[in-house]
Amino acid sequence: MNNDTATPAATATNSTLAGNYFISNYPPFSFWTEDQKIEVEVALNSEPVPGVKLGLYHHIPFCRKRCHFCYFRVYTDKNAKDIQTYLDATIAELKSLAERPLVKGRKPHFVYFGGGTPSYLSARQLGELTDRMKAVLPWEAAEEIAFECEPGTLNPGKLTAIKELGVTRLSLGIESFDDHILEINGRAHRSSEVFTAYERAKTEKFEQINIDLIAGMVEETEAKWQRNIEQTIALRPDSVTIYQMEIPYNTTIYKEMKAEGKLVAPVADWQTKRRWVKEAFAALEGAGYSIASGYTAVLNSKKTKFVYRDELWSGADLLGLGVASFSHAAGVHYQNLTEIDAYLAAINAGELPLKRAFRTSPDERMIREFILQMKLGRVELGYFAEKFGVDISERFAGQLEHLGAEGLLKVSATEVRLSRDGLLCVDTLLHEFFLQQHRTSQIV
Numbered sequence: 450m451n452n453d454t455a456t457p458a459a460t461a462t463n464s465t466l467a468g469n470y471f472i473s474n475y476p477p478f479s480f481w482t483e484d485q486k487i488e489v490e491v492a493l494n495s496e497p498v499p500g501v502k503l504g505l506y507h508h509i510p511f512c513r514k515r516c517h518f519c520y521f522r523v524y525t526d527k528n529a530k531d532i533q534t535y536l537d538a539t540i541a542e543l544k545s546l547a548e549r550p551l552v553k554g555r556k557p558h559f560v561y562f563g564g565g566t567p568s569y570l571s572a573r574q575l576g577e578l579t580d581r582m583k584a585v586l587p588w589e590a591a592e593e594i595a596f597e598c599e600p601g602t603l604n605p606g607k608l609t610a611i612k613e614l615g616v617t618r619l620s621l622g623i624e625s626f627d628d629h630i631l632e633i634n635g636r637a638h639r640s641s642e643v644f645t646a647y648e649r650a651k652t653e654k655f656e657q658i659n660i661d662l663i664a665g666m667v668e669e670t671e672a673k674w675q676r677n678i679e680q681t682i683a684l685r686p687d688s689v690t691i692y693q694m695e696i697p698y699n700t701t702i703y704k705e706m707k708a709e710g711k712l713v714a715p716v717a718d719w720q721t722k723r724r725w726v727k728e729a730f731a732a733l734e735g736a737g738y739s740i741a742s743g744y745t746a747v748l749n750s751k752k753t754k755f756v757y758r759d760e761l762w763s764g765a766d767l768l769g770l771g772v773a774s775f776s777h778a779a780g781v782h783y784q785n786l787t788e789i790d791a792y793l794a795a796i797n798a799g800e801l802p803l804k805r806a807f808r809t810s811p812d813e814r815m816i817r818e819f820i821l822q823m824k825l826g827r828v829e830l831g832y833f834a835e836k837f838g839v840d841i842s843e844r845f846a847g848q849l850e851h852l853g854a855e856g857l858l859k860v861s862a863t864e865v866r867l868s869r870d871g872l873l874c875v876d877t878l879l880h881e882f883f884l885q886q887h888r889t890s891q892i893v
């Protein structure tokens with residue numbers, strides 16, 4: 450039993466300060482080190498564990514323009530030749546990985562194109578890239594091919610080409626339907642492009658179309674947020690993903706805050722952002738959607754799948770290709786080099802383009818899956834008993850009791866279930882389940 454006392458979420462500050470709020474992995478990235486890069490070779494040279502699925506993530510680090518809230522590795526100044534050089538390097542990386550015992554002979558169960566802006570590539574570049582990827586690791590058996598798009602890049606020919614790649618889930622980074630908000634936050638697209646792109650995507654009959662929104666962009670207002678919800682519901686996408694705006698240190702917004710000596714970001718506070726997501730979820734439920742995670746509403750929960758998310762959150766092997774991409778191989782986390790020149794140089798030298806790594810222990814893998822699955826709003830105790838031999842209700846008795854007393858979750862004989870309020874602030878609750886040595890300063 451672990452009775453560590455924890456920081457109550459209620460005492461955390463409400464203003465949006467600089468830093469990361471969203472928890473996407475465990476142990477935190479700050480614990481991954483160059484020293485542990487050797488562990489990646491060990492992992493790739495091991496045999497796969499029967500039953501563990503394999504996924505591919507391809508990072509396209511190019512965008513038309515850098516959004517002011519963006520914290521990803523993106524480039525806005527690369528020409529067609531630079532892009533081709535980069536894509537060639539990712540194929541070389543994939544070929545090198547596909548020869549390793551962990552990967553050889555396996556077929557990807559899911560493939561994800563993220564960025565950056567995958568739809569920034571031309572139809573020809575996309576066709577060639579995916580043909581070459583499939584020649585190395587055929588993905589005809591994949592259950593999901595997910596693809597992120599920036600609406601302004603989607604001309605009709607592009608969407609037809611994306612459909613022909615076999616993409617099953619098209620994710621449109623709309624973020625807001627308001628042109629002033631899009632402009633002031635540095636987005637490249639405008640609302641007219643959103644509607645055109647959405648109609649074209651419907652015409653192509655993708656299995657699943659997702660819309661991304663952000664609650665709390667700079668200059669968001671109550672009235673504009675309500676219009677975002679109404680317009681989303683009017684489009685009736687298969688799923689809607691809503692992020693609460695965070696301001697990590699490498700964003701343009703943070704750089705401006707620093708220059709002006711400001712500690713509080715010029716966006717809504719956390720209480721307001723949570724209320725906005727709560728209102729959006731309620732409106733979506735009223736329109737027939739159900740809530741599938743702390744960020745997602747789905748129209749048809751039987752049909753709408755998130756294979757990448759669900760497999761990753763239950764321990765799948767994930768090979769990340771490209772600059773700054775993240776991987777998880779046989780229990781080893783690693784991240785690629787985060788500058789494109791260094792990445793290309795490593796590939797040209799025939800080396801793995803590694804920046805940092807972390808070998809997880811079985812206990813850390815259990816905690817990782819637990820905190821990631823908490824984001825679904827429901828964790829099955831039987832899964833952890835069977836897979837890790839751990840009784841979650843005993844292991845985390847102190848934390849669960851404390852969060853239960855705050856009305857954020859309930860524990861039954863079979864599951865931990867978050868309340869709606871718990872789900873809306875789930876990322877702030879997860880630190881309580883970290884091992885003591887991994888608890889770092891918390892933003893909210």
Ligand code: SF4
Binds near residue numbers: 514516518519566
């Ligand atoms: S489109 Fe996405 S990846 Fe590109 S700059 Fe904007 S937020 Fe970043």
